[in-house]
Amino acid sequence: MAERVPTVPITIDGVEMEATAGETVLQCARRHGVDIPSLCFLEGLSPVGGCRLCVVEVAEDLRLRPACATTVTSDMEVTTQSSRLRSYRRSILELLFAEGNHVCAVCVSNGACELQDVAVRCGMDHVRYELQAPRRRVDASHPRYVFDPNRCILCTRCVRVCDEIEGAHVWDVAHRGHGAELVTDLHRPWGESTSCTWCGKCVASCPTGALSHQGSSVGEMRHTPDMIAWLVAARRREWTEREARR
Amino acid sequence: MSDTALEAGASASGSRHTVDPGRPEHPSGDDRFALVDTHLRRVHDAQDQLIETLHVAQDVFGFLSDDVLLYVARALRLPPSMVYGVATFYHLFTFEPPGEHTCTVCTGTACFVKGADDIVADVATAHGVHVGDTSADGRLTLRTARCLGSCGLAPVVVLDGVVHGHQSPSGALALLDGELGGVR
Amino acid sequence: MAAPIDLHEVAEREREEQFRTPLRVHVCHSTSCATAGSGAVLQAARDLAEGDLASSVAVSPTGCMGLCSAGPLLRVVERGGGQHDYHHVTGAAAERIVRHHADRGAAVPEHRLDTALPFFARQHRVVLANAGEIDPDRIESYVAHGGYAALERALTSMTPEDVLDQVRRSRLRGRGGAGYPTANKWALLAAAPGPVKYVVANGDEGDPGAYMDRTIMEDDPHRVLEGIALAAYATGARHAYIYVRAEYPRAVERLDRAIKVARRNRLLGRRILDTDVDLDIEIRIGAGAFVCGEETALLASIEGRRGTPRLRPPYPTERGLFGAPTMINNVETLANIAPIVANGGDWFASIGTPGSTGTKVFALAGDLVNTGLIEVPMGTTLRDIVEDIGGGMTEGHTFKAAQTGGPSGGCIPARYLDTPVDYDSLRALGSIMGSGGLIVMDDRTRMPDVARFFMEFSKDESCGACAPCRAGTVQMHHLLTTISSGRGRRRDLRDLEHLCAVVRDTSLCGLGQTAPNPVLSTLQYFRDEYEALIAPAEGGHG
Amino acid sequence: MTRPRLATVWLGGCSGCHMSLLDTDEWLFELAAAADLVYSPIVDVKEFPHDVDVCLVEGAVANEDNLEFARLVRERSAIVVSFGDCAVSGNVTAMRNPLGDPEGILRRVYVDAPDRDAQVPHAPGIVPLLLAQVRPLHQVIDVDAFVPGCPAPAGRIREAIEALLAGRRPPTTGESIRFG
Incomplete structure (x- = not known):
């Protein structure tokens, strides 16, 4: 028999539902099959609310709230779809596409890319903004993995997974604003890193083609971000303890 | 008149402190690292002193080389990428020697x-x-x-x-x- | 442990010292005047005071006298209370002026500054009461002007709740820009559980064109310390930080010295003034990042990390510095605390307007006759500030707009010159009070250029953690550059307005949320200038 | 009743989207019955005609000829459609943008790389000059609809043309707008 978890009533897009106390709006919505787009959020990692795609309207709150980091409260009324939210999400996606070189046609992740999928879901049929066409050096120095910063959207999943789960903190964000970029160690080639354990969790977590396996060709890369949540559960010994309680 | 931070690049030739015998000499033999050590000792190698330590290091060396960044990272037991991320976040840190x-x-x-x-x-x-x-x-x-x-x-x-x-x-x-x- | 300072005795001694000579010469030695050459002025005056005029003249360097555009400034104070101010003083002029006063007991017409001018007469100094009066490096000087009396009174005859109550009655609002009621913040920290909590003074004045906080920290450092000590007492914090921009080394130096002296005199440290109250204050230096003015970014920076804001809630008063409850107050806010506790919250609330009490310090700059640092009661109209205090526009030009709030604020056109300057009126006009930068622009200014200037600032200062601010400011800057250059199309204007909404409503922190303000307010009031720049449609493409 | 006048244009792209159009196979007969194809790389007409109802434009705007032609298309067409990823987003054609100055690229390709006969082609009036940056079509002229894809799949093209000929917009949601 499962333990009883306290619940609170909330309304999402006019539908009343039971939320588990302490969970986020995003978690509750997804459990109930409500689609809120997101990119930086990854189950198992701490939320940073950086991509801003999951912003929702909460009744009696003037500000939009990131669903990934907003805890449910009793009788909360959440709107996840409105013409304003849709237009904002689309614009944010266009901004992301414009700031990198996201050429899907020649990308390792083409067809299996979270960024591409979200763009489809948000109705992005073209990008209105000026393409920044950055020229960032691809780092293929690692024997197993490749980093293409031109396809990076700075979601920081790799930074967090490396710090929070693997504990190596190989990755971090350097510089700031439009100059921000991911670096390994002191911005030396990844292959020379003395802190990297080759665990590959950063690659597994990546929502785009920025991190991939060596040798992947167009459309061949398959990321496995869901493994992170499993790993976290395992580290908390959730399974073994459940076994023990039986 | 020079009251701005702009002169902070200043004197590496300032008062030299004696090298702490408790700390291993820097492999390069550059005893300017001793000045960084003095600061580190004063703040008990506290990790939240990273920015202050970088200020001191930049005052001493004029700019932050990879060598210096790595030294600070090791001393404060911080990952190199974090030190690099912090140093490059702030405008006042520079990574190239300044001109004359x-x-x-x-x-x-x-x-x-x-x-x-x-x-x-x-x-x-x-x-x-x-x-x-x-x-x-x-x-x-x-x-x-x-x-x-x-x-x-x-x-x-x-x-x-x-x-x-x-x-x-x-x-x-x-x-x-x-x-x-x-x-x- | 040394005995604590006897404030009464120190004040008495200092006042006696002030009457030792018939003349006292104050030389403004704040950053602006120092840059203009006050070092030579101070030296010339000191040479006299240490030479043949030793018995009649005493010299003291002081903080900002306000009219920075006319520096170096010098003030001669007579024993009887008479004051004579001089502008654009050189070393030679200083010698002439001081000698003339000493020999003839009369003022010199050259370099004379008329203090009946509205620039001085219209001001009301609370925060800057000591600037231009005291020597910032001498605690005695501060004590003689009533310094630390409020702290002594609070510690000996008031409960923390009493202090909080005075702040509540004062209805003081945060001077950092947003105007959140100070007492509410204090109450949250006071109520926060646990033995470890922090008070943080925000001296990361990043707004380009603003130097109020710098002046306060440099010219009256003990006032800031006293404010912090009172805040800590009221909220139960035993440790405080002052976060200062690295661009202000002189403020760091002065504060550092003030903390040491205060500690030696048992005004800080263990068992302050022999009570059972402890407080230590530590200075932390920034390293050049505007975003660190944002509370959570500032805390990250104090912790030695990248200054990126984080999600709120939890608010700093719940979970702040090193995970402990933390309250962040702007330096100017804290500089108001000692006067509030000394004179009572009701006294403070009687200044200004009901919604915005007290005074506000502004760094007045731009195309005006008089520029410098001013302090006026809240509710003073823009017109009074521009025309009276600022002395109007420079010869042959007319007022076009006043910019408040820097990169987070807006431009106010001539038709709103009679607006009282307070939090709510400025917000209603699409601007904000901001930290106190007030730039006045004349008819030569092109408003889309001003918007582009601020957007360039926001673009470069964006921390990059959230997508709309990081990438949106780049695109808005691009669109403004295109439009400013006359190559813009109607569609660009539409995209620009839409992006303003996206970035304002979806950005993670205040920097991004307010970055579109300079564009929105110039579009609101000067739309015709944008329209005039839109290129005629080409090839059916508009 | 007059039949709609349809045109297709090939700018800076690989013509893959036109190949994909041909992949609509037998539907091409239906198209031929429903509309007049008045201009296309697969039609022997030299000049872009007036009064075009719908024009599909493949390819990005990469050189001066592209730019001039795009403007002409806009002038003479009621509805202009960005056809395929290169027109919609610049795509592969725009991958030279990060490399900057086209002169440097030409030199690399025609002077540094070849083993013999190294020279940058220069024939004013024949070889069009490259633009400083490759641009998606909508940043150069107004575009009424977007049909992405690299290439745009045949089914998606058919769906779009059917909609346009019936006076509707091509789909702006769902899988029909997937890039790549």
Whole structure:
């Protein structure tokens, strides 16, 4: 028999539902099959609310709230779809596409890319903004993995997974604003890193083609971000303890 | 008169502290690391002192080389990428040795309204140097600053730590000519 | 442990010292005047005071006298109370002026500054009461002007709740820009559980064109310390930080010295003034990042990390510095605390307007006759500030707009010159109070250029953690550059307005949320200038 | 009743989207019955005609000819459609943008790389000059609809043309707008 978890009533897009106390709006919505787009959020990692795609309207709150980091409260009324939210999400996606070189046609992740999928879901049929066409050096120095910063959207999943789960903190964000970029160690080639354990969790977590396996060709890369949540559960010994309680 | 942070690049030749026998000598044999050590000891190698330590290191060495960053990372037991991320986040840290002379043009609002952009453009053109860079001959580093708080004197130019108020493009160029001995 | 300072005795001694000579010469030695050459002025005056005029003249360097555009400034104070101010003083002029006063007991007409001018007469100094009066490096000077009396009174005869109550009655609002009621913040920290909590003074004045906080920290450092000590007492914090921009080394130096002196005199440290109250204050230096003015970014920076804001909630008063409850107050806010506790919250609330009490310090800059640092009661109209205090526009030009709030604020056109300057009126006009930068622009200014200037600032200062601010400011800057250059199309204007909404409503922190303000307010009031720049449609493409 | 006048244009792209159009196979007969194809790389017409109802434009705007032609298309067409990823987003054609100055690229390709006969082609009036940056079509002229894809799949093309000929917009949601 499962333990009883306290619940609170909330309304999402006019539908009343039971939320588990302490969970986020995003978690509750997804459990109930409500689609809120997101990119930086990854189950198992701490939320940073950086991509801003999951912003929702909460009744009696003037500000939009990131669903990934907003805890449910009793009788909360959440709107996840409105013409304003849709237009904002689309614009944010266009901004992301414009700031990198996201050429899907020649990308390792083409067809299996979270960024591409979200763009489809948000109705992005073209990008209105000026393409920044950055020229960032691809780092293929690692024997197993490749980093293409031109396809990076700075979601920081790799930074967090490396710090929070693997504990190596190989990755971090350097510089700031439009100059921000991911670096390994002191911005030396990844292959020379003395802190990297080759665990590959950063690659597994990546929502785009920025991190991939060596040798992947167009459309061949398959990321496995869901493994992170499993790993976290395992580290908390959730399974073994459940076994023990039986 | 030099009350701004712009002169912080200052004297590595300042008062030398004795090398702490408790710490291994830096492999390079550069005893300037002892000055960094003095600071580290005073703050008990506390990790939240990273920014202060970088300030000290930059004062001592003039800029932050990879070697110095790695030294600080090891001393504070922080991952190198974190130290690099912090150092590059803040404007005041620099990673290249500065030129012989440093010219900083304030581009705060008051200076902007009074034409600071023209000064920057003219100095950049005349000396063939981009903002944030050092000229090819290593003689001049051109920087901009976000308000030095001397708005009553706008527009303001700081040359080698000395503040000059009420500047114009031609005035700033003359100032540089005086200091650098003309454009070659 | 040394005995604590006897404030009464120190004040008495200092006042006696002030009457030792018939003349006292104050030389403004704040950053602006120092840059203009006050060092030579101070030296010339000191030479006299240490030479043949030793018995008649005493010299003291002081903080900002306000009229920075006319510096270096010098003030001669007579024993009888008479004051004579001089502008654009040089070393030679200083010698002439001081000698003339000493020999003839009369003022010199050259360099004379008329203090009946509206620039001085219209001001009301609370925060800057000591600037231009005291020597910032001498605690005695501060004590003689009533310094630390409020702290002594609070510690000996008031409960923490009493202190909080005075702040509540004062209705003081945060001077950092947003105007959140200070007492509410204090109450949250006071109520926060646990033995470890922090008070943080925000001296990361990043708004380009603003130097109020710098002046306060440099010219009256003990006032800031006293404010912090009172805040800590009221909220139960035993440790405080002052976060200062690295661009202000002189403020760091002065504060550092003030902390040491205060500690030696048992005004800080263990068992302050022999009570059972402890407080230590530590200075932390920034390294050049505007975003660190944002509370959570500032805390990250104090912890030695990248200054990126984080999600709120939890708010700093719940979970702040090193995970402990933390309250962040702006330096100017804290500089108001000692006067509030000394004179009572009701006294403070009687200044200004009901919604915005007290005074506000502004850094007045731009195309005005008089520029410098001013302090006026809240509710003073923009017109009074521009025309009276600022002395109007420079010869041959007319007022076009006043910019408040820097990169987070807006431009106010001539038709709103009669607006009282307070939090709510400025917000209603699409601007904000901000930290106190006030730039006045004349008819030569092109408003789309001003918007572009601020957007360039926001673009470069964006921390990059959230997508709309990081990438949106780049695109807005691009669109403004295109439009300013006359190549813009109607569609660009539409995209610009839409992006303003996206970035304002979806950005993670205040920097991004307010970055579109300069564009929105110039579009609101000066739309015709944008329209005029839109290129005529080409090839059916508009 | 007059039949709609349809045109297709090939700018800076690989013509893959036109190949994909041909992949609509037998539907091409239906198209031929429903509309007049008045201009296309697969039609022997030299000049872009007036009064075009719908024009599909493949390819990005990469050189001066592309730019001039795009403007002409806009002038003479009621509805202009960005056809395929290169027109919609610049795509592969725009991958030269990060490399900057086209002169440097030409030199690399025609001077540094070849083993013999190294020279940058220069024939004014014949070889069009490259633009400083490759641009998606909508940043150069107004575009009424977007049909992405690299290439745009045949089914998606058919769906779009059917909609346009019936006076509707091509789909702006769902899988029909997937890039790549």
